[in-house]
């Protein structure tokens with residue numbers, strides 16, 4: 001069967017992706033710009049059978065990012081049809097071509113699986129699911145209090161408080177460990193941090209994720225998110241008629257139920273508090289949720305949809321990026337040391353740095369940029385360009401062609417990033433003219449539909465890193481071997497990561 005599906009190409013798959021030559025120079029059927037534009041039909045394409053074989057029998061279902069590298073860089077070139085009716089794009093130049101021709105109200109494509117749940121249960125759409133002019137108005141509203149640098153800095157105090165509790169928790173976990181410095185499953189701890197942090201901004205309330213015992217409702221919510229994301233790819237890929245026949249749909253719906261029940265409970269509680277203030281003529285105090293709730297254009301069902309989507313988007317993304325960061329720093333002591341020195345130079349010791357100070361440390365920013373290049377937390381993204389037919393890479397595409405952006409393959413392109421599998425924050429420190437191509441790594445997306453939480457995510461990540469690095473030297477677990485990534489909608493570590501947090505104030509820190 002393998003021979004039938006991959007007549008002359010299957011040898012490629014025997015090489016581990018991490019060491020394979022990855023270069024956008026592999027442009028087998030890529031036309032030069034002098035040629036007459038070709039059409040969709042001229043593109044190299046993956047058959048649906050091949051895709052199924054790769055996903056199911058070769059196990060790429062969980063490693064879609066690796067499949068991007070195999071298919072786009074080694075087999076089909078930087079633009080091809082991917083077996084699901086989309087056009088895959090995997091070079092910085094082609095990505096730029098598509099994004100610069102994007103619609104006024106960009107669309108990521110079919111979100112019907114997410115919409116179906118909201119329609120079934122009577123919830124409104126949030127920034128992910130909303131489209132067209134309604135999406136645009138919603139984004140205008142959300143951007144004001146979240147995306148603009150000045151407005152995001154106002155959350156510095158809230159995040160600092162959560163970070164302080166997180167470092168206390170790390171200290172407690174270390175003390176409980178047999179060696180006095182070990183934290184097991186760091187990803188889980190960072191997940192709790194990210195959830196506590198984004199919830200404290202959105203709901204203006206603490207959830208208790210960083211306490212010794214996590215409240216039961218919070219744990220149910222965490223489990224519900226995991227369940228929804230785990231079943232999400234199957235729901236997107238499988239035809240609608242199969243939903244009620246196979247178990248994934250039931251699990252998917254149960255996951256969403258848990259997510260919305262939790263978010264709705266917190267929103268309703270806040271609303272009650274606001275109503276009490278109004279009834280007793282007290283000033284209504286608050287930040288994000290209060291701002292949305294007091295916006296008369298938003299119905300309650302839209303508030304539920306919006307806050308829930310913000311909450312969802314703000315947890316796995318930040319926590320996984322932080323997990324990969326600590327993993328890389330533990331494996332690269334010289335980089336960690338440089339970061340420690342720079343942080344110590346920029347910030348006065350033993351003082352909680354302000355949000356403004358923290359966003360101005362070049363090496364800290366470079367470390368996060370490099371982590372997001374190596375592990376783009378959203379490894380696949382897309383656009384459907386509906387307004388005009390467009391030409392990309394010398395091919396002419398009709399309106400409504402769905403494009404899939406292979407961000408993992410793009411940010412591992414050898415021509416843009418020499419030694420793409422090596423962690424080198426210095427890449428991002430050069431002067432503006434010699435920085436890597438702008439579209440080589442776009443972890444937060446591009447344009448008006450890019451990540452609304454970017455500023456908050458950066459602030460959270462910088463703050464927690466500064467606190468950790470000032471207090472601890474982070475060392476790897478010697479028992480841990482190579483660590484691969486899995487695609488679970490976002491890019492996650494394949495196995496739990498344990499780390500040693502050696503207190504710098506003790507003599508045993510190197």
Ligand code: HEM
Nearest residue numbers: 127313314317318378443444445446449450451452453457
């Ligand atoms: C490391 C952290 C994060 C990364 C790498 C990240 C990345 C992304 C990416 C790639 C997109 C799609 C952009 C596009 O299509 O062009 C996106 C969208 C989005 N992100 Fe983030 N994100 C992060 C954190 C957050 C946080 C903390 C929040 C919430 C406060 C958030 C909320 C959203 C929302 C609501 C959207 C949809 C925007 C829209 O469609 O209008 N993200 N993010």
